[in-house]
Amino acid sequence: MTKSPRQRERAVLQAVIPGLEAEGFEVFLQPGAQLLPPFMAGYRPDAIALKPGRKIAIEVTAGGGDRPNRPALQKIQAIFASQRDWEFQILYAPPSSSDPDLAPEPKEAIFATLRRLPSLLDQGGAVAALLTGWSAFEAAARRLMPDDFERPQSPSRMLETLAFSGAVTPDEADLLRDLGRRRNQAAHGKLDVTITPAQLEQLIAVTRVLLELTEPADAV
Incomplete structure (x- = not known):
């Protein structure tokens, strides 16, 4: 079944969450402004992963649609360049017609x-x-x-x-x-x-x- 870009992005994000949690991170999807530092004003990542000594902002993109394009991603990367406390990670969700799904049970x-x-x-x-x-x-x-x-x-x-x-x-x-x-x-x-x-x-x-x-x- 072919997924929409939004569905592919969600699937990629859900796939990495267990690994982050296993490393001790607390993961927040679509974090609110109260969880974000002032330098991120005007930008909300798809998720953030936090643990003592390390903070990651995560952006997932399948390309096209209403998601950030390459110049926009480069602009976002630039605001993290001078930040020592935060990392910026981009996850790509390529098209696929064979992604395994768990279909709802009757x-x-x-x-x-x-x-x-x-x-x-x-x-x-x-x-x-x-x-x-x-x-x-x-x-x-x-x-x-x-x-x-x-x-x-x-x-x-x-x-x-x-x-x-x-x-x-x-x-x-x-x-x-x-x-x-x-x-x-x-x-x-x-x-x-x-x-x-x-x-x-x-x-x-x-x-x-x-x-x-x-x-x-x-x-x-």
Whole structure:
């Protein structure tokens, strides 16, 4: 499937975020003015990556359209030339008709998975229930925001996007951050992670809300 320039740019940016986070950066997409230094007045990068001792401004371009052209990028580079605290990185998103996508799952398939989770916790244990429950949650999030989540996401990035859009409340985000950390541990071989029946029910409830936000619910 051929993507638009905007979709290609988003895909490239999402692809580099996990690596930056693994290096200890905190990544902010479309950062507001309060996060940017005065010398960037009039320019907002597509993302910034921050950690002690290093700051990066990231611009993603597929060329053409309403994105910066080469002279504009050179002008932006010039404002960073005298800055010791900031780096400027340009990521290019070349055309491709073979980019791997994660297509949204059918809504009923997600509901069916949610219905199986309580018995899966009883019969298969916490790891199986947590990994399956998180998969259903991601699938629901992808149905709600397909362009943002067409590529695999880290739990922290997915939650940041959902919270920013208002799809999850602050309390729900706190619960999901905790479960997301446990999900990562389970996915990487920690076999003694836990999830209580109450926490699983909360995960199910949040996932159902995401599904209901996409369109009127067609399953209960």
